[in-house]
Amino acid sequence: MIEELKTFIAVVDEKSFTKAASTINISQPSVSLHIKILEKKFKTKLIERSNKQRNILITQTGEILYKKAKQIISLIDDTKDELNNYHDSTSGTLKIGASMTIGEFLLPSILGEFIKEFPNVKLEVAIENTHNIYEKFKNYDIDIALTEGSVPAHNYTSSNFYKDTMVIVTPNSFTYDKNIGLKPNLSNQTWMHREEGSGTGEYLNIFLNTEGISPKNFIILGSNYAIKEAVKNNLGVTFISSLVVADAATNNELKIIATKTKYNRFFSYLVHERNLSKIATLFVEKLEKFSKRNIT
CATH class of the missing domain: 1.10.10.10 (Winged helix-like DNA-binding domain superfamily/Winged helix DNA-binding domain)
Structure with missing residues (x-):
């Protein structure tokens, strides 16, 4: 069978x-x-x-x-993995899926710590937008999903492990008038937007609707790096994770607009409610330790 x-x-x-x-x-x-x-x-x-x-x-x-x-x-x-390795050191294969921002900016350091502690574990990592990662998780193609956008209610366990800050980013040449507020400054601008299914794109839509900002038009790009480079090259403005642009802002390659309101979101991990393997359990424990350092 x-x-x-x-x-x-x-x-x-x-x-x-x-x-x-x-x-x-x-x-x-x-x-x-x-x-x-x-x-x-x-x-x-x-x-x-x-x-x-x-x-x-x-x-x-x-x-x-x-x-x-x-x-x-x-x-x-x-x-099979768990029985084969019951009497041995922790080993086997762990399949992880991460949305783009997490996969590019947080996951490498988390995996580095994990592999240092469990060097015999083999990793299979998929980095795609939130929608695609959720589909892989739902179909049991991955053991653990790390997501930054909302996903449908399903039979899984979810927990936050990182608080991210979203920021408004503009070219260095952009003039922002603090006296008139966000809407007048940022309406009628070209906005860099991620593709449909992206967690970052979802939060950009929420931000624009909340602030009543009406973009002149959008440029759709498929990666955080592409958005950062587009802003640096004066193609428009965006709303993106501070993880993506912190170094570029420090190097005066682009500008982060300071605002009175803090725009935060949480990154979450998803695991299936049943049949969590030993290796997956150990990785979840690593995420829980990571969350204690990064959620206040």
């Missing part, structure tokens, strides 16, 4: 029997057989195929089995 589930996962991921066969290194007839075995076992149609079998459609029951199969395979892999 385990091999059949692995085959089904590959078919859904690849959206093709042929590609799935190549990915898991079995024949295409074997792929078809595995799917038939599952459909017979669960008494339901899992995959609809066109007459030419070039296109496939996952049924609703297929979607349910796919999510459960991912959980089952993840649990088996975690159990």
Whole structure:
């Protein structure tokens, strides 16, 4: 049954029997057989195929089995690692997903401390926007998700581990009149914006709506670095984590606008409520220690 589930996962991921066969290194007839075995076992149609079998459609029951199969395979892999290493020093593979700001500016130092303490642990790290990281977490592709934006309510445990400060950033040439406030100064400006699904982009939208600021237009960029460089080169202004621009501001490459209001947000970690592996538990403990130093 385990091999059949692995085959089904590959078919859904690849959206093709042929590609799935190549990915898991079995024949295409074997792929078809595995799917038939599952459909017979669960008494339901899992995959609809066109007459030419070039296109496939996952049924609703297929979607349910796919999510459960991912959980089952993840649990088996975690159990195997834990049993194999029960009498040995802590080792195995930890899969972490982090949104962009966390992955670029906080995670390296956290992982450095963790690996120094547990050198036999292997790491697999994905750094993408909050939406993509949450999707990986939801599908059990990663053990722990580190996010900076809001995510849907689900069966997971969430806890804050860092308080971040968001700041208004402009080119050095920008003139800000403290006497007239944010709205008159920052309306009718070009704003650097992250792509949809970004936690940073979400907080920028909240900031603009809260302050009643009406941008002239947006430039959409896919990374924090690109936004920082765009502001430095006089393309516009932005609202972004102080982690991204602190060094550039110190070096007078751009300007942070001081405001009376502190704009803070929290970074969170997500773990599945059940079946947390030993290695994941140790990493959560590291995050909890990190949070005590960085949340006041």
